[in-house]
Amino acid sequence: MSRPVYLVDGARTPFLRARGRPGPFTPVDLAVQCGRPLLMRQPFEATAFDLVILGCVNVVQDEMNPARVAALRLGMGEKQVAFTVQINCGSGMQSIDTAYRYIREGSHEMILAGGTEALSHAPLVYSREATEWYGELARAKGPLDKMKAMADVRPDFFSPVIGLERGLTDPITSLNMGQTAEVLAHRFGIDRTTA
Known part of the structure; x- marks a missing residue:
């Protein structure tokens, strides 16, 4: 069974x-700063939604x-089901597509869907070699073992990269x-x- 689906309203924050x-x-x-005025414009309570879906690549x-944290902060109730999707730059669109399909197929009536991102909170990560070295250093017993581990240190072990940079690089093509x-x-x- 397929039924019509309506996009009722939308909101966004500016890029910073x-x-x-x-x-x-x-x-x-x-998500909360964007969602709060959106929900206030509606003629129904925030708890009326069946589901919240948010796309987010750089999860803190x-x-x-x-999605769950935002739903709670938006006052949508403790029973509100919410989940997050991630498909790189398509995450927000994927959340809307998933919401569309759920409503079209009749499993849900009303869904809050969208995307949110704050890229400046991307974690810094170390290379695999640096991580292994830090592990050896942590396992070292006594001063002599620690000095042996320190002998293997390389300067690049102290140069982390932005995790999102690695996350958005294809591991097969390295592009x-x-x-x-x-x-x-x-x-x-x-x-x-x-274009």
Whole structure:
């Protein structure tokens, strides 16, 4: 059975310029700041939703399910079911598509769906070699073992990279999303005027 699905309302926050340090907002902060006025405009209570779906790539460790945390902070009730989806830059669109399908198929009546991101909160990660070295250092028993472990240190062990940079780089081709777009544009003859 298929039934009509209606997109009732929408909202967004402005983009903020990168400042070279973690920004003042987490993904949930942005979702709540966007969602609060959206919910206030509706003629029904925030608890009337069947489900909340949020897309988020850069999940902050203190908000592992941003959809659930945002739903609670938006006053949608403790019984509100909420889950987060991640499909890189398509996460927000995936949440809307999933909501559309659930409503179309009749399993849900009303869903709050969207995407949220705060990229300045991406964690810093160390290389596998550096992580193994830190592990050896932590397992070292006594000063002599610690000195042996210290002899294997390399300067690059103290240079973490932004986790999101690694996360958005394809592990098969070693290309990030921008590089992939350039390859595809070249291969299929797409220039900026036709894009």
